[in-house]
Amino acid sequence: MRSFHALIIVSCLLFLVAGAGAEPTVAPGYTLETFNTPGAAFAGVSRDGGGLLVSDLESGRLYRRGTDGKLVAFGPVFPHGLDVIGDPTGPYRVVRVGDVLVVAQGWTPVNSDEGPLDHALVAIDAAGQARVISSDFWNPFDFIVAGGTYYVIDSARNSVERVQADGRKSTLMAFRRMGEAAAALRSLSPTEFAEGNSYEVDAVPTGIALRDGRLYIALFGGFPFLAGAGKIVSIPAAGDASKPQLDVKGLNAPVGIAFDNYGEMLVLEHGTYNQKEGFRKGSGRLLKLNKLTPDRKIILDGLTRPVSVLVWDERRLVVSDLGGNLHLLTRESAR
Template identity: 75%
Template sequence: MRSLGALTVAAGFLFLATGVGAEPAVAPGYRLDTLSMPGAAFSGLSRDGEDLLVTDLASGRLYRRGADGRLVAFGPIFPHGRDVIGDPTGPYRVARAGDVLVVAQGWTPVDSDEGALDHALLALDRAGKVGVISRDFWNPFDFIVADGIYYVIDSARNSVERLQADGRKDTILTFRRMGEAGALRNLSPTEFAEGENYEVDAVPTGIGLREGRLFIALFGGFPFLAGTGKIVSIPRAGGVPIPRLDVEGLNAPVSIAVNGDGDMLVLEHGTFDQQDGFRKGSGRLLRLDNMTGHRTVILDGLTRPVSVLVWDERRFVVSELDGNLHFLTREAAP
């Protein structure tokens, strides 16, 4: 290991220290540490005992980070590559479910033939064998497990799917397209007339559970207009799954988590520019107070973040597609 000022370099990783003017910016009362792996495209995060599990879309690998702080690849190489719009696809998410690790595998890369593991929920056992739980998805971007039932976000179908332990699957809800009036006129006045209403796909992404309700982040489709992202919720069991609007005015929300106080953490992917794509440094992590709904930005200046994980009552982890893992710690009051 060698140190270069604020950077510590070890085994191909860069560890960026806090308090040296580096981006992203962290709110007062928090400490930020960043692990960077050049060339990686980190996506899914979950906790497995005392280990952190991470998916990498660039290599199709799963990584485990133990007490020594090092990322170690394990398991097979999952299908990976670029999708139709040039974004990475592969093992989006991973989480422990009993004796297996469950992997949400994205749709087939554009330069590959469809394989038996594409667009599926997969099970990786302790021996390293991969089994298919279900391939009845188009693009399973995120999921949670509650009482042995999988609740899966199918972003391509704009739906929330429920998968039983015995393999039975049903669609809980399919989101209608979202109307966006006026804003498109500013983007292209030659194509969009003044006062007309246009629709984009809802594109559900992140999913979370709080007090018996499933919370779903609606990213919104192209052209990814600023402030049009939403979070809605539906009852997990019983009742008519009519979505309730809980939060609006978000910039492409991509991941949801709930901390021990019931506060919701919402990760915004960022704001979009038609020429350059998602703007560098426009992503951020918000905390929404459970009682008041007040929003606090606790991590700003992110570039294409993907997942947020609540580690414990004081610590959070955020992944970015440019190979960064951000470890955020709420400092103890003096």
């Protein structure tokens, strides 16, 4: 806990507070400190003892933030650049697994030749050497590890993959396309989408979390990324996963999911989409869902293109975004 306080205090001196435009806002009872690294595009965040692991899509580097608050790069430079729709691709996630760090590396950038680390789950040893666990993915966006088994989200294949430590892989769940009513699509293009018809979009799974033997998966929803079309579904980590359970609906492009120390679900929404602007500035938010009621509470609002949420401890959360921001959210008092 002390290391987290030191990280915040020193970071105030070392990093610029995110500048132009409206600042994110927090719910009553929380405080927020936002730190910006110019030119970065932060994606995955995870805890490594008292330090914070961060992946940067802009540089293809992994960073560790220790108790002195400094970002220190380590490991290889991963492939990075823009994907086929113009979004950054590179090392999406980095997580400590025993004596190695495991990275989910995205698909090949459009202007690059395919390399051995592309679209792969990669282990980095203490010497910084990379070993590919499996590259049999299209776009591995997120993963968790439980009991020595990796559960990997392949966003491009719309699937959850189960991967053993030796690289053996099987598909746990492949999501069907999701139907959308033409009425919602007509707001985007009244002439293209006729009344009375329905349309299907890819499910696009993104975030994943494990709770009480079930895997919870955020379904972002494919283009045109309709407001309210996102969902959270769950499947058993072991056993029959053929029928996912719908847990939450009506979300705006959910990209990250976690559970706090009290068992309440946290959902990070990437935001709402406009065909002219893309994902709107300030439309991302972090929701807390009551586990006993359908109540949803916005605890962090006004985010622009957030990617990951990390539960640091019973009071603290970390949220990353593609603008190079780390948002450190603290509840003022424990329950």
